[in-house]
Amino acid sequence: xxRSDLLMGTVVDQRIYGGGLIRSRRIAAKVxxxxxxxxxxxxxFRDESEISxxxxxxxGRPVKVHSDTLKVLQRAKELSRKCGGRFDITAAxxxxxxxxxxxxxxxxxxEAIALQLALVDWNSLDLDRPGYVYLPRKGQRIxxxxxxxxxxxxxxxxxYRRNGVSSxxxxxxxxxxxxxxxxxxxxxxxxxxxPDVGHTALAGYVEVRDAAVVSSGGYEHYFxxxxxxxxxxxxxxxxxxxxxxxxxVSVVASSATDADALATAVFVMGLKAGLExxxxxxxxxxxxxxxxxxxxxxxxxxxxxxSLDTIERYPTFQV
Amino acid sequence: xRIVLIIVVVLVVxxxxxxxxxxxxxxxxxxxxxxxxxxSQIKDGVYEGGYKKTRWNYGVKVTVKGGRIADIEVTQKPDxxxxxxxxxxxxxxxxxxxxxxxxxxxxxxxxxxxxxxxxLKDAPRK
Numbered sequence: 453x454x455r456s457d458l459l460m461g462t463v464v465d466q467r468i469y470g471g472g473l474i475r476s477r478r479i480a481a482k483v484x485x486x487x488x489x490x491x492x493x494x495x496x497f498r499d500e501s502e503i504s505x506x507x508x509x510x511x512g513r514p515v516k517v518h519s520d521t522l523k524v525l526q527r528a529k530e531l532s533r534k535c536g537g538r539f540d541i542t543a544a545x546x547x548x549x550x551x552x553x554x555x556x557x558x559x560x561x562x563e564a565i566a567l568q569l570a571l572v573d574w575n576s577l578d579l580d581r582p583g584y585v586y587l588p589r590k591g592q593r594i595x596x597x598x599x600x601x602x603x604x605x606x607x608x609x610x611x612y613r614r615n616g617v618s619s620x621x622x623x624x625x626x627x628x629x630x631x632x633x634x635x636x637x638x639x640x641x642x643x644x645x646x647p648d649v650g651h652t653a654l655a656g657y658v659e660v661r662d663a664a665v666v667s668s669g670g671y672e673h674y675f676x677x678x679x680x681x682x683x684x685x686x687x688x689x690x691x692x693x694x695x696x697x698x699x700x701v702s703v704v705a706s707s708a709t710d711a712d713a714l715a716t717a718v719f720v721m722g723l724k725a726g727l728e729x730x731x732x733x734x735x736x737x738x739x740x741x742x743x744x745x746x747x748x749x750x751x752x753x754x755x756x757x758x759s760l761d762t763i764e765r766y767p768t769f770q771v
Numbered sequence: 772x773r774i775v776l777i778i779v780v781v782l783v784v785x786x787x788x789x790x791x792x793x794x795x796x797x798x799x800x801x802x803x804x805x806x807x808x809x810x811s812q813i814k815d816g817v818y819e820g821g822y823k824k825t826r827w828n829y830g831v832k833v834t835v836k837g838g839r840i841a842d843i844e845v846t847q848k849p850d851x852x853x854x855x856x857x858x859x860x861x862x863x864x865x866x867x868x869x870x871x872x873x874x875x876x877x878x879x880x881x882x883x884x885x886x887x888x889x890x891l892k893d894a895p896r897k
Binding site: 465467621623626628634640641642643644645654657 | 869870871872873
């Protein structure tokens with residue numbers, strides 16, 4: 453059974469095998485409804501979403517939220533800490549500033565960046581009062597863009613398992629979560645897209661079971677200004693697009709939520725620090741494309757990554 | 772005042788029409804079911820197929836050789852630079868190792884995959 457929907461601003465593909473067509477369809481529909489519900493709770497494009505309301509009330513009062521919102525924010529805060537702020541759940545004011553800049557094609561002024569950067573502080577996100585979320589400074593905001601799709605993939609996995617699915621996968625715009633293996637018993641093969649502008653060919657694939665594969669790269673949104681390319685992944689510690697020496701990162705982990713945040717953080721960290729960071733995390737593997745397009749694997753991924761070397765190399769860009 | 776109002780109305784209509792033209796067909800495409808035909812059962816030959824939904828118009832000639840997609844020739848495509856050519860390459864690459872899913876699937880790719888599927892759907896089996 454296969455199903456595709458347009459949810460969370462991206463294409464969501466689901467595949468469920470075994471257990472009968474009608475039942476599979478019902479489970480897939482349930483997952484689609486659940487993702488739609490999470491999107492409504494969290495969308496930054498809806499003024500009445502919980503995430504928007506937390507921002508509106510920043511510096512004023514705590515906002516009562518749904519347990520799912522609390523859960524994702526607790527995890528996001530933990531991951532922000534773990535990544536040393538290279539992933540920061542409160543980076544929204546910066547993201548917004550750069551989103552406008554991308555539309556205008558001109559980078560923001562240094563003073564504007566400094567002003568927004570002062571609001572970026574994951575540690576100030578107050579989750580201590582049960583059921584409530586509070587941002588202490590006016591202008592602070594949250595954006596689940598770097599973790600929400602991962603969380604939704606994990607939620608889909610829960611629903612699949614609860615309903616007895618033993619072979620299936622979900623792909624939320626590149627955030628992949630697999631259940632079991634393929635219907636023929638072998639591992640799932642998840643293609644890794646070559647992280648280069650306009651390039652849609654595959655660099656290779658990873659073989660996984662019961663694991664998430666999430667990729668991050670600056671290749672989807674960017675603009676050029678006076679010979680410099682500005683991509684959309686920001687370093688929340690500097691306020692600038694990450695001065696990274698990598699083109700893309702893919703992370704394999706048991707949790708898609710973690711993989712989502714970690715992929716972004718590793719992209720910001722760069723090749724050496726990023727690879728070391730991944731190596732010291734238990735049960736987390738990954739691969740990094742350096743600026744020349746060379747692929748670097750964590751030790752645990754060697755043997756399950758397969759390169760498709762028939763693919764021609766395209767010229768890479770300078771960050 | 773009246774003239775300003777008319778101009779505003781005309782502008783709004785133009786923008787809405789533009790938006791409609793750009794997004795028309797998206798819903799159908801995202802709902803497309805794409806079945807991967809079992810290429811190993813298809814006789815060698817060149818098969819034509821296509822998919823058309825508003826501005827997403829694809830035509831392909833798919834060459835099957837020895838139970839594999841050997842080549843995809845794009846005969847019709849929207850103006851997208853070389854995006855489609857690369858999508859074709861991706862299909863040729865992926866089928867040889869039976870990739871299950873890929874990071875960053877896009878709507879355009881789905882319409883294109885549909886064109887390939889239609890080419891192979893009615894191809895004679897071995």
